[in-house]
Amino acid sequence: MPNKPATCPLCGEPRQPQFKPFCSRGCRDRDLLAWFGEGYRVPADQPPDGTADDDRFDEG
Ligand SMILES: [Zn+2]
Known part of the structure; x- marks a missing residue:
């Protein structure tokens, strides 16, 4: 792995070891809030296939 800085x-500034992998507490908190925000707003779980139980002709 190349030793890139x-x-x-979040902002691209040099990260600080006490806040890593972020540069400051602000960025760390922002990332945490973003995670919580996404966690609470998960989209409705839809089936990967379009097979609904009202449209099955398998048995019969
Ligand atoms: Zn930052």
Whole structure:
């Protein structure tokens, strides 16, 4: 792996070891909030196939 500079994934500034992988507490909190936001707003789980139980002709 090339030794590229470790930067904050949010703003691109050099990350700090105490906040890694972020550069500051602000970026770390922002990422945490983003995670919580996405967790609470998960989309409705739809079946990968379009097979609904009201449309099955398998048995019969
Ligand atoms: Zn940052």
